[in-house]
Amino acid sequence: MSIISVRNLVAEYGGHRVLDGLNLDVEPGETMVLLGGSGAGKTTLLRNLLGLERPQSGSVVVKGVDITRCPPAELKRVRRSIGVSFQSAALFNSLTVEDNVALALREHTSLAPSIIELDVWLKLAAVGLADFGKLYPQELSGGMRKRASVARALALDPEILVFDEPSAGLDPIVAAELDELILLLKRAFQMTVVVVTHELASAFRIADRIAMLYKGSFLAVGTKEEIRASQDPHIRQFLDRVPDTVQPARMVEAFFRKYLTSREVTQ
């Protein structure tokens, strides 16, 4: 029984179809990477998976609950078992790193303050930020902020961990560290991990299965090897990093020459 199952998901923005009847099953304990270029609909799919947007049609069933149709209270219950690390880290700037992690624990559980403190420390230690709890988010580097947001996502011991572009805006070394962190967390906490990314290296490092998204539909869903061996032209283009259309050099040159001559005349 899959933990997340998406059926015939259709999302539209102003008549433009962003997601075109997607079907996807994520099994418990696996790392599913949603790979795709800009504008492929990755973010929209993610927002639908989290219930932040309602699709035109289709269903998203998370842990047996259809979050596109369920009442708000049910949605909240499901959301407590999902931890999300957003692209921009989205830490609350008015709170310290510790308080960011403790927020959900304080408000959603009746744990004693000392237990919460311990738990927060454990979560921060798991992401390697044990000594930075007292700092404010703006005092951290980009990579540390990302890791702090992972610690916050872990706060309620979620069954599903979701990452939106974990390596966006990070240098390759820090991005690789984050990949290792994701692998470590998955081993340690036995979670289902869903990662949205366009980074090939990162995707092939962490994925159990990859779903290749192109213009709102899946080109292929399969293991790393299957995707790597795929002969689909769009997948090959993405994997081999081939640009879409190349402006012929001669045309650009002619354009510049024309522009320069017209300038001379006017001067």
Added chain:
Amino acid sequence: MAKFIESVGRDTLKRLEYVGGLSIGMWTAVRALRVALPITGNRYRWKASIIQMFEMGVEAIPMVGLMALCSGFILAMQGGSELRRYGALSLVIDLVAIGFTREIGPLLTAIAVSGRSGSAISAEIGTMVVTEEIDTLKVMAFEPVEFVVAPKLLAAFIAIPCLTVVCNVCGIFAGWIYMFFSTHLGLKLYVHEVFDSLVLRDVVSGLIKSIAFAAIIVLVGCLEGFRVRGGPEAVGRSTTAAVVKSTFLVIVADMFFTAIFYFTGKH
């Protein structure tokens, strides 16, 4: 011609939509208000409201006080120069006392607060939208309205009437300064005269107005903040819109309230 009517219609619909959004926002915010109440509500929301009360109320005291002193003095001078010709200089006391408690106090406070806090509210919420903090709240199973709007609304309901009282006191005091320099009227006698000319209805009607203005300022600020789409430049636009729209709506609401009090009062 058809184009003109079309654009008028479109604009009207846009305005109606805005008012509709404001009404829905009002309803949800008032419903969420209970979580910010002390004892029965969530104590973290109550703490947030206290911080907001300081930011909205206490920190605005110097500015509002000085503005009230200036306008009280202006009102007394302008009134005095005319009333002196009829030998009715003592009516300046009534003018300042009634003018401030009924009208200038609430209005001046509302305008000051909409400039200080209305813009701050929309900037804060707009930034939270842009940096995905609002989405984070949602996926952490929090209700953004309860988390962000309710404490601000409660704080405004308490801080703005208090600030209005401060404004009234300062304005009336400025009236005494004028009277002292023109007729050597003692403070004790002046205060006595002020209490003679005021009735409870004047003060209460002013405070009712200030509560309505508080609701307008916070709701417009929040609505503008939540409507931010796109990047940081949209946040800038939203703060401008928040100040302009809340000041405008405050004056329109003032007219309606004054009319209601005028027609229900004794002449």
